Amino acid sequence: MGLIKLIFLALLVWFALRLWRGLQRQQATQRQQQSARAQQEPPLMVRCAQCQVHLPQSSALRANDNWYCCAEHRDEHQQR
Template sequence: MGLIKLFILLVLAYIAFVFWRQMKAAQADKRRAAPPQQPPKMVRCAQCQLHLPEHLALRQDDKWYCCSEHRNVDQQD
């Protein structure tokens, strides 16, 4: 009776191992198939010269700003 339980345990362990390998292979395929991401375009704040991603910057006319305070200070000048 103990030998049957050992055999069943080995079979279940083998199935789990094969399943784990297939999952790892699928993850690796997804990583290889994904197109490389481009770094975000960086812009410089006209007031403090800080570089930040364009999608986080504020634009006024042809100038970029890191925050509304810097945009307002520059408009007052």
């Protein structure tokens, strides 16, 4: 009777390890796919309302409905 319990316990541990490894593999694949998608998407570009230079939106400053490359250009354009 003890041998059957030992075999059952070993099978249970083996199944749990297989399940855990499968989940880890799936998560790694999802992370790789997400990073590949992020690398393929170009950054959104905006144009400075003062000097007309294009720059990534993440680097630009926004005031009202306009985008600016720096605080000086924002201030100069708003004084007009």
